[in-house]
Amino acid sequence: MHPQRKRRLTIILVLVAGLGVAVALVTYAFRQNINLFYDPSQIAAGEAPVDVRIRAGGMVEEGSVERDPDSLDVAFRVTDFDQSVTVRYTGILPDLFAEGQGVVAMGRVNEDGVLVADQVLAKHDEEYMPPEVADSLKQSKSGDASM
């Protein structure tokens, strides 16, 4: 390769590598701001600020959803299978909201450690399957449980 071209190529590579390191350091420093939500463990450990709007994400615990029959109030627990946090919300939940599904709730954590949410988003996973397959999976699962 021509020496001049070699020099240009080296300059470009060094430039991109240097910028890459800079961007990596910046994103590392801002990692908590880039994370969309806090895990229930982080909230339980006191990492999330109290009385500041934050998001909490995790799975809706099975059997934890309690709906108020007279209003749109709903309470449920969000878990990461280690710790869990109670979320209270008033409003219409997204269609995909269900027990065992991922959600991200935005709101403030009060002194009791309860997240008072003003927005609940459903988090979809990367699994897709036809309804028949899901049904048969469910049946085989309940079959296992009864045995």
Add this chain to the structure above:
Amino acid sequence: MWRVFHKLGSPKWFFGIASRLMPWLLAAGLCLLLAGLVWGLLFAPADFRQGDSYRIIFIHVPTAMLAQSVYIMMAVAGVVTLVWRMKLADVFVRSVAPVGLALTFLALFTGAVWGKPTWGTWWVWDARLTSMLVLLFLYAGAVALAKAIEDEKLAARAVAILVVVGVINIPIIKYSVEWWNTLHQPATFKLTEKPTMPAEMWMPLLLSVLGLYLLFGWLACLRMQTAILLRERRTRWVREWIEPVTR
């Protein structure tokens, strides 16, 4: 090997090759994309949780993948422009930048349309969506910069530097769903693992992805040919190529 590489730099040689390739790219691309879309949108089974709204994946994933691939190709061409000063590389960058812009917009738009019923919101500032928005701005910047500088050589270098530097954003887009907590789910298609959907769902998706890549190849050839004709309009071979048409 270097001789082939330098031959690639000849606009005339590329023009001929592109003319021969284009009908095949167009035919194969259209067939695959149409097959993938018809299969995916009409015949593939619905998802057990999302119902029919998941079908936007057959447009969203191909456009998002291609938007990132086009940027990587542009960055490679940018390095070639900066190191070897090859005109054809610059022609490529300028010809495909608007295409990449459109693809990124489509990916963001289809994602928002899907996000509203699925997540409950059009937009959320998570790492995947935000880095994809940065990609849109990078494309827009490249398009604008190429038009803003009149001196052709200066414009080529400026655009190349912008495109090469911006390539840092690509791994951020790709790994954002793994490095940080995001609302966007991880990839369904992975090179190393089995896709997390049954074959009657990922087959049409694969067809539309391949079809869109081939169609992009056709469009890139077409746009580059136009740019070459415009740039080389004073050379003999272009005049001779135009002559029989006008006579």
